[in-house]
Amino acid sequence: MKTIARCLSGGLSFGLLLLAKIAFSQTLTISCGAVGAELSLCKEAVSAWTKKTGHQVEVISTPNSSTERLALYQQIFSAKSSDIDVFQIDIIWPGLLANHLVDLSPYTKGVEKQHFPTLVENNTVSGKLVAMPWFVDTAFLYYRKDLLEKYNQPVPTTWQQLSDIGKTIQNQEHEKGNAQLWGYVWQGRAYEGLTCNALEWLSSYNGGSIVDNNGKITVNSKAAESALSLAGQWVGQISPPGVLNYTEEEARGVFQSGNAVFMRNWPYAWALAQGEESAIKGKVGIVALPKGGPEGKHASTLGGWQLAVSKYSKYPKLAADLTLFLTSYDIQKQRLLKGAFNPTIKSLYEDQEVIAAAPVAKTLVKSLEQSVARPSTATKSKYNQVSNLFFNAVHNVLAGKEAPKQALKKLEKKLKRIKRKKWN
Numbered sequence: 257m258k259t260i261a262r263c264l265s266g267g268l269s270f271g272l273l274l275l276a277k278i279a280f281s282q283t284l285t286i287s288c289g290a291v292g293a294e295l296s297l298c299k300e301a302v303s304a305w306t307k308k309t310g311h312q313v314e315v316i317s318t319p320n321s322s323t324e325r326l327a328l329y330q331q332i333f334s335a336k337s338s339d340i341d342v343f344q345i346d347i348i349w350p351g352l353l354a355n356h357l358v359d360l361s362p363y364t365k366g367v368e369k370q371h372f373p374t375l376v377e378n379n380t381v382s383g384k385l386v387a388m389p390w391f392v393d394t395a396f397l398y399y400r401k402d403l404l405e406k407y408n409q410p411v412p413t414t415w416q417q418l419s420d421i422g423k424t425i426q427n428q429e430h431e432k433g434n435a436q437l438w439g440y441v442w443q444g445r446a447y448e449g450l451t452c453n454a455l456e457w458l459s460s461y462n463g464g465s466i467v468d469n470n471g472k473i474t475v476n477s478k479a480a481e482s483a484l485s486l487a488g489q490w491v492g493q494i495s496p497p498g499v500l501n502y503t504e505e506e507a508r509g510v511f512q513s514g515n516a517v518f519m520r521n522w523p524y525a526w527a528l529a530q531g532e533e534s535a536i537k538g539k540v541g542i543v544a545l546p547k548g549g550p551e552g553k554h555a556s557t558l559g560g561w562q563l564a565v566s567k568y569s570k571y572p573k574l575a576a577d578l579t580l581f582l583t584s585y586d587i588q589k590q591r592l593l594k595g596a597f598n599p600t601i602k603s604l605y606e607d608q609e610v611i612a613a614a615p616v617a618k619t620l621v622k623s624l625e626q627s628v629a630r631p632s633t634a635t636k637s638k639y640n641q642v643s644n645l646f647f648n649a650v651h652n653v654l655a656g657k658e659a660p661k662q663a664l665k666k667l668e669k670k671l672k673r674i675k676r677k678k679w680n
């Protein structure tokens with residue numbers, strides 16, 4: 257009898273607890289990227305938080321193109337909408353979006369100190385920590401080991417070499433009836449991804465980064481001209497004409513189905529190229545992107561994503577908790593192991609389990625040292641305009657509408673016009 261009573265009262269308090277949990281359970285909404293395995297990894301991590309806290313989270317996916325995603329976010333923010341609590345934001349946006357974001361420092365208990373200081377600095381605007389670093393991106397050259405071996409070709413170290421090898425292999429494969437094969441796939445659509453590609457070309461020729469750290473417009477140079485001239489020759493020759501409309505996923509689609517010798521992409525493509533369903537599993541190598549020439553350098557654009565809490569969220573404290581959970585050591589470790597998303601927590605690169613399971617982690621750290629930042633800090637609120645003008649000018653050259661010299665001169669003029677006396 258006593259046991260039954262104990263069970264009943266135990267059952268009752270458990271039931272009450274459950275009721276209380278349901279009654280206090282809130283539903284947050286997070287916007288996650290959906291490039292490659294991003295969405296499924298986001299959902300997986302979010303479920304772990306739900307399990308821990310009892311709160312629900314709706315995950316919504318956003319456009320793959322960073323440029324389109326920004327336009328969508330700007331609409332949501334300008335309506336002061338509380339529809340989305342946590343936003344996945346690009347490394348170049350903290351300055352642009354800071355006015356709509358919550359200062360996370362009262363919630364972090366100093367945990368941001370575990371992350372790379374340059375990223376924390378990037379996400380700190382007027383003394384406020386407006387986003388937590390989530391993953392960092394650097395681009396690589398992906399190459400087909402089997403094809404280079406078959407034609408006895410080295411891994412290219414300059415862009416010219418990449419062009420020559422790509423052409424040789426492509427031609428010989430075409431002769432053998434493999435008409436689908438292209439030499440090089442990359443991101444040529446007129447969007448932020450083209451800014452990343454073209455910045456790498458310029459920088460690899462020692463042509464700077466469009467606008468330098470002091471705000472000086474440096475884009476119109478001989479080096480930039482050489483870089484754009486070479487890239488212009490790829491379209492239709494070693495790159496499909498459709499490359500002018502490629503984002504990351506279109507390039508990966510071609511490469512992963514075995515139809516390209518070389519590809520420029522971020523680390524996420526590595527995990528997928530090695531996946532069970534990949535046609536090129538075990539046949540891929542990655543190295544630093546080529547140099548502009550013997551005197552040039554390896555350059556990779558610094559990319560990556562952060563999590564930020566909207567100022568219009570009804571549950572900022574809870575949204576901050578979700579943000580801190582998703583950017584934590586354990587979740588970043590899972591994302592690295594499963595999806596090759598580079599952690600922003602430095603000590604993860606020394607984690608023995610990570611080193612054993614993902615030898616690629618070492619290559620990632622090295623590439624961080626060779627990375628070049630887009631001029632989002634120097635050009636302040638104008639970065640998006642600067643990038644738009646830049647990728648449109650480059651796209652015109654690639655599409656054969658304008659010669660590099662003319663396009664660069666016009667671009668410089670337009671940039672001067674939007675800068676006026678100084679960037680603000």
Ligand code: GLC
Nearest residue numbers: 322346347393448449559560
């Ligand atoms: C990647 C980078 C991001 C960049 C984008 C461009 O997602 O992480 O920083 O803006 O590619 O396509």
